């Protein structure tokens with residue numbers, strides 16, 4: 001495993017090493033635009049960030065002006081963060097400490113006028129699913145409607161007129177106390193507008209999540225909000241193009257991807273590709289958000305992959321970014337620092353790109369629909385041609 005955290009972000013590395021006269025063209029080829037289109041951040045947000053030691057970056061994505069529609073400008077935000085207290089501390093102490101940290105970052109997002117904010121996967125807790133221990137970690141599970149995390153965020157959603165997408169370990173007390181990996185959609189009115197449960201559960205590396213919860217049963221909901229049609233594809237779902245596609249078919253204009261993923265042999269080389277490709281293939285914006293930091297647990301665990309037993313999960317590599325339907329993307333946040341990424345986008349770009357590329361028109365849904373259902377049957381015969 002080669003982990004070089006001297007590289008705090010890929011973009012910083014490009015800026016450091018590519019001659020300035022070539023940098024614009026390199027960025028155009030790699031990132032779809034020669035200029036990052038950074039936009040100013042308000043002084044209050046900057047001060048909160050400085051005081052609380054997190055990074056804040058803001059970029060703009062424009063669309064063409066139209067005679068028939070006014071621009072649909074929305075500010076979206078993404079937060080990446082490390083945990084705060086030791087994983088040996090009491091549960092409520094660990095959660096309160098994270099709430100406090102995130103409260104400050106939300107204040108910065110609110111000051112800068114963010115309309116829709118998404119937090120990282122399972123944000124109010126350490127990502128303890130690596131351990132396979134039920135105790136004490138199941139105690140982090142919360143009710144969608146009245147859990148401490150939803151109550152904490154409702155206040156802020158109202159205060160800042162902001163939709164907040166909150167990824168939690170859900171305890172469904174109405175249905176046999178089951179656990180789920182769930183994102184709660186808190187409307188800018190402060191009401192819980194709905195929830196989405198993770199559709200694809202990993203069984204890779206230390207991601208032993210299947211010990212705790214099953215594949216989600218909430219389909220592919222799109223929330224028609226004051227600030228656009230939004231959906232959530234939770235972490236490992238980003239490896240499944242059909243999962244992304246279904247949110248597109250249901251009309252999403254922005255799909256958030258709250259994640260928890262680690263460097264080394266696993267996902268970092270995939271990170272910049274998958275959510276960006278989904279934005280291209282489905283003509284919507286995507287927001288990929290990852291945790292940062294290394295989380296250490298009291299007991300050793302192993303994952304049947306031949307690696308010696310260990311106590312830590314990580315490092316999570318941050319690098320949260322936004323990708324647009326035209327394939328361009330923002331720079332990533334840092335790989336190792338807490339951060340707030342803000343992007344001002346014009347949702348009109350979604351339809352403009354559908355008209356330009358025609359991916360919807362050419363996608364052959366009925367052809368694939370038919371074949372998918374055939375391929376899901378036990379007697380499916382793959383269409384393979386061999387030379388006689």
Ligand SMILES: NC(=O)NCCC(=O)O
Pocket residue numbers: 121201202204207234235236237259260261262266267
């Ligand atoms: N949280 C989660 O699903 N992680 C799985 C690993 C990955 O998708 O990179």
